[in-house]
Amino acid sequence: MLQTLPRRAVVALLALSVFFPIGLVLWQSVLSGPFFMPAAVPSLESYAFIFNDPDFWQAGRNTLAVAFGMGAIAIPLGAILAFIMVRTDLPGRRWLETPILVPIFVSPVVLGFGYVVSLGPVGFFSVWFQELFGSVPWNIYSLASIIVIAGLTHVPHVYLYSSSALRNLGSDVEEAARLSGAGPFRVARDVSLPMVSPALLYVGVLVFFLGFEIFGLPLILGDPEGHLVLTTYLYKLTNKLGTPSYHLMAAVATCIIAVTFPLVLLQRALLKSAQRFVAMKGKSARQRPLMLGPWKWLALALILAWLFVTVVVPVSGIALRSVVSSWGQGVNLLEVLTLDHFRAVFEEDTMIRSIINSVLIGTLGGALAIGCYLAVGLAIHRKNDGLARFVDYIVLTPRAVPGLMAGLAVFWVFLFVPFLSPLRSTLFSVWFAYAVVWLAYGMRLIQSALMQVGPELEEAGRLVGASHSRVSRDITIPLVRNGLLGAWLLVFMIFEREYSTGVYLLSPGTEVIGAQIVSLWASGAVDVVAALSLINMALVGIGLAIALRFGVKLHD
Amino acid sequence: MTDKTILSVDNLALSYGSNPILKGVSMQLRRGEVVSLLGPSGSGKTTLLRAVAGLEQPHTGSVTIAGRAIYDAAAGIDIPAEKRDLGLVFQSYALWPHKTVFDNVAYPLKLRKVAAGEMGTRVHAALKNLGLDHLAERYPHQLSGGQQQRVSIARALVYNPPVILLDEPLSNLDAKMREEARAWLRNLIVEMQLSALVVTHDQSEAMAMSDRILLLNGGVIEQQGTPQEMYGQPQTHFVADFMGSNNVMKGRIGDIRGGEARIDLDNGMAVWGLRRTNAAIGHEACAVVRVEQAQLCEGPGDNRAEIELVTSMFLGDRFEYVFHAGDDLLRVWGKTHEAPGRRWVSLPAGGVWIF
Numbered sequence: 001m002l003q004t005l006p007r008r009a010v011v012a013l014l015a016l017s018v019f020f021p022i023g024l025v026l027w028q029s030v031l032s033g034p035f036f037m038p039a040a041v042p043s044l045e046s047y048a049f050i051f052n053d054p055d056f057w058q059a060g061r062n063t064l065a066v067a068f069g070m071g072a073i074a075i076p077l078g079a080i081l082a083f084i085m086v087r088t089d090l091p092g093r094r095w096l097e098t099p100i101l102v103p104i105f106v107s108p109v110v111l112g113f114g115y116v117v118s119l120g121p122v123g124f125f126s127v128w129f130q131e132l133f134g135s136v137p138w139n140i141y142s143l144a145s146i147i148v149i150a151g152l153t154h155v156p157h158v159y160l161y162s163s164s165a166l167r168n169l170g171s172d173v174e175e176a177a178r179l180s181g182a183g184p185f186r187v188a189r190d191v192s193l194p195m196v197s198p199a200l201l202y203v204g205v206l207v208f209f210l211g212f213e214i215f216g217l218p219l220i221l222g223d224p225e226g227h228l229v230l231t232t233y234l235y236k237l238t239n240k241l242g243t244p245s246y247h248l249m250a251a252v253a254t255c256i257i258a259v260t261f262p263l264v265l266l267q268r269a270l271l272k273s274a275q276r277f278v279a280m281k282g283k284s285a286r287q288r289p290l291m292l293g294p295w296k297w298l299a300l301a302l303i304l305a306w307l308f309v310t311v312v313v314p315v316s317g318i319a320l321r322s323v324v325s326s327w328g329q330g331v332n333l334l335e336v337l338t339l340d341h342f343r344a345v346f347e348e349d350t351m352i353r354s355i356i357n358s359v360l361i362g363t364l365g366g367a368l369a370i371g372c373y374l375a376v377g378l379a380i381h382r383k384n385d386g387l388a389r390f391v392d393y394i395v396l397t398p399r400a401v402p403g404l405m406a407g408l409a410v411f412w413v414f415l416f417v418p419f420l421s422p423l424r425s426t427l428f429s430v431w432f433a434y435a436v437v438w439l440a441y442g443m444r445l446i447q448s449a450l451m452q453v454g455p456e457l458e459e460a461g462r463l464v465g466a467s468h469s470r471v472s473r474d475i476t477i478p479l480v481r482n483g484l485l486g487a488w489l490l491v492f493m494i495f496e497r498e499y500s501t502g503v504y505l506l507s508p509g510t511e512v513i514g515a516q517i518v519s520l521w522a523s524g525a526v527d528v529v530a531a532l533s534l535i536n537m538a539l540v541g542i543g544l545a546i547a548l549r550f551g552v553k554l555h556d
Numbered sequence: 557m558t559d560k561t562i563l564s565v566d567n568l569a570l571s572y573g574s575n576p577i578l579k580g581v582s583m584q585l586r587r588g589e590v591v592s593l594l595g596p597s598g599s600g601k602t603t604l605l606r607a608v609a610g611l612e613q614p615h616t617g618s619v620t621i622a623g624r625a626i627y628d629a630a631a632g633i634d635i636p637a638e639k640r641d642l643g644l645v646f647q648s649y650a651l652w653p654h655k656t657v658f659d660n661v662a663y664p665l666k667l668r669k670v671a672a673g674e675m676g677t678r679v680h681a682a683l684k685n686l687g688l689d690h691l692a693e694r695y696p697h698q699l700s701g702g703q704q705q706r707v708s709i710a711r712a713l714v715y716n717p718p719v720i721l722l723d724e725p726l727s728n729l730d731a732k733m734r735e736e737a738r739a740w741l742r743n744l745i746v747e748m749q750l751s752a753l754v755v756t757h758d759q760s761e762a763m764a765m766s767d768r769i770l771l772l773n774g775g776v777i778e779q780q781g782t783p784q785e786m787y788g789q790p791q792t793h794f795v796a797d798f799m800g801s802n803n804v805m806k807g808r809i810g811d812i813r814g815g816e817a818r819i820d821l822d823n824g825m826a827v828w829g830l831r832r833t834n835a836a837i838g839h840e841a842c843a844v845v846r847v848e849q850a851q852l853c854e855g856p857g858d859n860r861a862e863i864e865l866v867t868s869m870f871l872g873d874r875f876e877y878v879f880h881a882g883d884d885l886l887r888v889w890g891k892t893h894e895a896p897g898r899r900w901v902s903l904p905a906g907g908v909w910i911f
Contacts, residue, residue: 463610
């Protein structure tokens, strides 16, 4: 809780940070050339260009196919996984929880690379499979493969929301149905499923939305056969005309936002209705798990198979690839083992810088971002006035902008605003872009921590004579300390994982591992990419281990 | 307003959106007096307390404490909660879990920049007063509910506020402790000569603890007075029904004789009682009789009827008889166990109110 003036200043700064870059994108999209060129005049020719480009329509069709295909795979699997994990006596449920969530924290570009080195034409698993069975039945570079992999790697997102909805569902409503004469499967069909359906609907929209934003997987897997989605189309536009085609990129970005922004608003509305459902829950006693009997081994086998495909295959592929000099049919693994790739990484300044920068942006940058989110959170804490509702919408807005695009917009801001331009090639520009892109995520963490503080604890402070800011300092912040620490760890992992936002901000001095991988991949430096990917996963892994050690909930 | 008045609320109104919660409430609290705000949930009693504390935003009216206007809609005065210098004991106690008992109680003094030495003395004095001195270094979660409540009271009293506000002070204690705590709290308030405004939904708690009761209903004060007046001379059906255990029966006015009226009840009985309604003969009315006013009796007479006793319930210090009278259940208290069957019951005219 802040006083009026600092409160307004915080909100004004926030609004500027969010709306200025996005406004720049929209404005750029209706100019005839890059905004800094004097010759640029308002025109719709950028839209005319992309609407006349068959590649754009092909990318749009592919995006729809990916978004729907992903949902068709991830939603049923995630919901079933949640039901099995939450409601049944599956053996080993406790230690399965963390591996299931791993794909969320691994950078998609790293995952995509992992699939290439594991299941690609000369991937480890492809070669082993071929040696055993004579041929390989899959083609990792087809559109269908991209959809299947995207679907499988988004199962955890569905799992998160449906499992928490299932946990929130009081067992009393199910027990009431049992006592009225319904068998366990009737209960699941008539009571449990309808009661979690708002959560499933929400997650359906979320997955569709993520499908529209997906970049890393199609960038790596779609390139060899030329399967473009809207984000990769946007990325390739850089080189399409030879000159900086900012106006075309802005037009594509505007088209993406035109789809994603309504989806974000829809998600918000759905989340509210889902919460209304949850609010009706009764006291949830200990739920008696459903006995699966011999089926539990089948269920376990299915979950392990899914984990093998989505976690073990790509991660082990990267780990192996980073320590072999070459790989192909007939190569003996023991003969090609080497640490040269890591040596190469640690011999080159840019690589070392990218690692140091990544660590800095995760630790210091993460803490700074949490500080900013906390300032915004306190500015609207327990307020329900116009300003607080305004902040609600500001926070949602960057959610609709794909990271790649947001990075570009921030790049423009630092190009455009005179006193910011010296900061363009410093880590500050990358941090700023990250903090804006992950605003909604960070604010959710902060707000759920702040909501844990009972309002009467703050009111008691007011009554005994503490001003708003004194209450924040002496009562609210000390009470949310643990929540802030957890939020910091989660933001650390998210910042380590981030790759697309830094792509356009990549310059000497601003290298981060994620963006570096994207750029190195384009130059075909597979060895270094493998080593960097492993280092990236190790950083995320350290964050994950600390988070688990401190009992941080990986979701709210 | 007399100079003994310490808290004065005048025509206070408050709405949540278009939903009015307080519709113009006026009240006074005198120095050294305990006033209870009583009412069912949704009557606005907690909102009134919180508006006095500065935690809710009224839109009209005024609040004055010890001659100082802390809220006045007309004059545009709205002193923030932290500057009102009031003590509030929260229903949930609202002890800060990250501070020890000592730090919880010391915080108001720290905000008032009291020197460390004096602060220690005053906090220990406050804790001693409430029998908590040995718990000073504990954290709130290490205390029992009753101890937490006393810490919360110590915190609200340590800076000598002119008025102490208590929000449902006993509701978080279990039933058996509640009666003891009630006596302890009343004793504390009287001994320390505090001026207290207490919110409660429990009529027996309100009667036991306070010098005066304000009964709120739907955002207005239905009636106010001493506990005896509230119990013995209810002015409306709502007040009569809210205070005490009652038999309520519907009927029509049969006859009117000055301050008394006869009501012909739908269950067939006809009783005389005190007329508290302007309804004319033939109009609908209802009779309210305190359970302790109804008696078993030997034979016929005025205000008596022979009705069916269904069952006797043993309540420890007495029996409660349940009668069927037409569609009504009539409850009567007595000393002995009675077998089911037809009995004569008397409803003395002085104990029947007709609304």
